[in-house]
Amino acid sequence: MELLVALSLTGSALAIYSAIHAATRPDAAFAAVGHNKVVWVVVALLAPFGWLAYLGWMGPKLRRTAITAAPREAIPRAEVAAALSGVERVPGSAKPDPILVADGVRRTFGGLAAVDVEHLEVQRGTITALIGPNGAGKTTLFNLLTGFDKPDGGTWAFDGKTLEGTSAHRMVGHGIVRTFQLTKSLARLSVIENMKLGATGQTGESFIAGLVPFLWRSEETAIEARADELLARFKLDHMRDEFAGSLSGGQRKLLEMARALMVEPRLVMLDEPMAGVNPALTQSLLAHVKSLRDEGMTVLFVEHDMDVVHDISDWVVVMGEGRIIAEGTPRDISADQAVIDAYLGSHHDAPVSIAEEEQILAQLSEARADDSAEADATEAR
Numbered sequence: 432m433e434l435l436v437a438l439s440l441t442g443s444a445l446a447i448y449s450a451i452h453a454a455t456r457p458d459a460a461f462a463a464v465g466h467n468k469v470v471w472v473v474v475a476l477l478a479p480f481g482w483l484a485y486l487g488w489m490g491p492k493l494r495r496t497a498i499t500a501a502p503r504e505a506i507p508r509a510e511v512a513a514a515l516s517g518v519e520r521v522p523g524s525a526k527p528d529p530i531l532v533a534d535g536v537r538r539t540f541g542g543l544a545a546v547d548v549e550h551l552e553v554q555r556g557t558i559t560a561l562i563g564p565n566g567a568g569k570t571t572l573f574n575l576l577t578g579f580d581k582p583d584g585g586t587w588a589f590d591g592k593t594l595e596g597t598s599a600h601r602m603v604g605h606g607i608v609r610t611f612q613l614t615k616s617l618a619r620l621s622v623i624e625n626m627k628l629g630a631t632g633q634t635g636e637s638f639i640a641g642l643v644p645f646l647w648r649s650e651e652t653a654i655e656a657r658a659d660e661l662l663a664r665f666k667l668d669h670m671r672d673e674f675a676g677s678l679s680g681g682q683r684k685l686l687e688m689a690r691a692l693m694v695e696p697r698l699v700m701l702d703e704p705m706a707g708v709n710p711a712l713t714q715s716l717l718a719h720v721k722s723l724r725d726e727g728m729t730v731l732f733v734e735h736d737m738d739v740v741h742d743i744s745d746w747v748v749v750m751g752e753g754r755i756i757a758e759g760t761p762r763d764i765s766a767d768q769a770v771i772d773a774y775l776g777s778h779h780d781a782p783v784s785i786a787e788e789e790q791i792l793a794q795l796s797e798a799r800a801d802d803s804a805e806a807d808a809t810e811a812r
Contacts, residue, residue: 506556506727511745515554518746520759523550530555530698530729531576536585538571538753545571547753548585553698558720558730560740560761563750564774569733570612572750573702577602577609589698603631606697612706614683616690618676622667625675625686626658627651629693654693661689665719681712688719699723701732705739717743737765749773 514527529552538546546568553559561569574580576587578599586595589605597605616625633654634640635647662668665685670678678686684704691699704720705713721743723730734740740747741761749757749764751773757764764770 508724508745511554511557515557515746515760518554518758520757520763522755522758524552524758526552526554528555529553531587531589531731533576533587534585536572536575536587537583538568538575538580539583544753546575546582548572548755551748551755553729553731554746555729556724556727557745558724558732558743560744560747561731561733561750562735562737562740562747562764563756566752567750567773568753569750570702571753573609573700573733577607577700603694603696606694607700608691608694608696608698609700610684610687610691610702610704612703614680614687616675616678616683616686618674620675621672622662622675622678622686623655623658623671626662626690626693627654629690630654630657631694657693661692665689666715679709681708681716684708684716685712685719688716692723696728698729698731701730703733703735705734705736713739737761741765 518524518526531551531553533548533551536546536548536551537544561572563569571580575582575585576594578594578597578601582595586593588594589607592605594602594605602608617628620628633647634650640646659668659671662671665688667678667682667685667689670682675683675686684707688701688704701720704716708716717739720730720732724745732744744761747757747759747761747764748755749767749770751769756769756773757767759767
């Protein structure tokens with residue numbers, strides 16, 4: 432094998448040198464091999480076979496190891512509830528078996544602290560909701576934990592492995608996938624092509640291996656079979672060969688979730704999966720999120736619809752002004768005064784004084800007068 436590889440390399444080098452030599456000195460075209468035309472011809476003929484032998488020899492080494500997460504084991508919901516029953520209902524509470532732990536994660540924009548999380552733990556095998564008013568820092572926290580943004584400070588670990596500094600495209604190698612508020616499907620590719628792109632560790636992604644189909648044909652077949660299985664599960668198989676851009680908003684959400692499952696993750700992070708989805712597809716998405724937990728995955732999702740949060744979540748983390756302000760079960764959170772204040776304002780139930788009422792009425796009268804004057808001026812023109 433080594434001889435064939437050497438012949439391939441030598442033959443290629445001599446062929447190039449001889450071509451240059453022949454172009455510059457036609458009378459000495461074979462001088463590069465000591466004027467031995469027979470040797471030159473033999474080496475040139477063996478060179479292609481040497482390269483084929485080289486690829487056959489390197490084939491197994493060129494095959495990429497597909498990224499597969501550690502084996503998952505579903506935790507019965509009764510056990511999850513029992514484990515969380517003893518957790519203290521305070522921000523940053525310690526969990527019995529956290530899969531994700533973050534400490535001191537901070538991100539500022541122009542002096543404004545968008546995220547300032549002192550401590551956060553996500554329990555393994557649960558569906559944890561991350562809620563809070565607009566601008567609370569939920570999506571920014573997602574971006575930091577998944578490598579799409581760089582923090583000003585802080586550390587976080589997934590299953591005991593430190594992840595700060597890990598780029599976004601390497602997160603999947605640790606078993607973490609995420610979706611986005613705005614779907615990221617490739618509109619000019621078909622649905623099945625979008626799915627196949629979600630598979631990682633594909634041998635054909637290597638330039639050299641990509642030139643030799645027999646190295647990746649069987650792997651490609653297996654990837655396509657898994658993609659078809661997921662499309663059938665998410666009821667998108669009838670759109671298999673359609674452009675992803677032709678899907679509705681809800682169908683794109685389903686496609687993004689299905690594509691995320693191509694890598695068999697352990698932690699799935701969903702950023703507002705129900706946003707912009709019609710009621711019919713909402714129930715389908717809810718069922719799929721629950722099934723993730725039933726298959727042993729941990730789910731962390733951002734959501735504004737409290738009915739959805741109550742329906743599917745085991746634990747709720749509340750953010751306000753970049754910080755964790757409350758944690759607990761959905762029932763605990765519904766009665767938490769800090770959460771009510773974060774959504775409605777700390778003075779939402781305070782009585783309004785007569786002076787304040789008069790000031791508000793005066794402002795309303797001025798606004799109406801301004802509107803009337805503007806309308807009259809418009810009519811006059």
